[in-house]
Amino acid sequence: MKKEKRILIVDDDxxxxxxxxxxxxxxxxxxxxxYNGNEALESLSENPDINIILLDLVMPELNGIxxxxxxxxNEKFKDIPIIVLTARVLKEEKExxxxxxxxxxxxxxxxxxxxxxxxxxxxxx
Numbered sequence: 784m785k786k787e788k789r790i791l792i793v794d795d796d797x798x799x800x801x802x803x804x805x806x807x808x809x810x811x812x813x814x815x816x817x818y819n820g821n822e823a824l825e826s827l828s829e830n831p832d833i834n835i836i837l838l839d840l841v842m843p844e845l846n847g848i849x850x851x852x853x854x855x856x857n858e859k860f861k862d863i864p865i866i867v868l869t870a871r872v873l874k875e876e877k878e879x880x881x882x883x884x885x886x887x888x889x890x891x892x893x894x895x896x897x898x899x900x901x902x903x904x905x906x907x908x
Contacts, residue, residue, distance in 0.1 A: 788812040788906060789832055793823040793850065794839035794868070799891075803837065806895060812902075820845025824853060827860055835905055837898075840869040840876065848876060855884050864905050868893060 794800050804814045817823040819842045840847030854860045864886040887901045
């Protein structure tokens with residue numbers, strides 16, 4: 784049986800979220816949207832079959848680093864692969880994310896082909 788492709792997009796930039804949602808939807812991905820870390824945690828609780836998270840770092844309320852940390856220390860969510868998509872590039876953050884289980888880190892603006900390559904890699908494994 785083919786695994787349904789369910790992706791949570793977490794970013795406070797609504798235009799970026801809508802663009803990703805449309806592009807991923809055109810490639811048969813079911814997408815869920817959250818505009819901050821708290822909404823991401825809520826969405827995951829309501830949709831436990833989400834299998835990839837696209838996470839921005841700079842967000843209000845609960846930022847991306849804190850959200851990442853909460854996800855990786857939660858038994859229900861810790862194994863969901865996270866791809867960080869961010870315009871903020873700090874070497875220390877990138878190293879911390881990689882050390883703590885981030886699947887991939889893409890700097891905005893990023894190449895959609897690279898994102899699809901990473902997503903497909905996750906679904907093939």
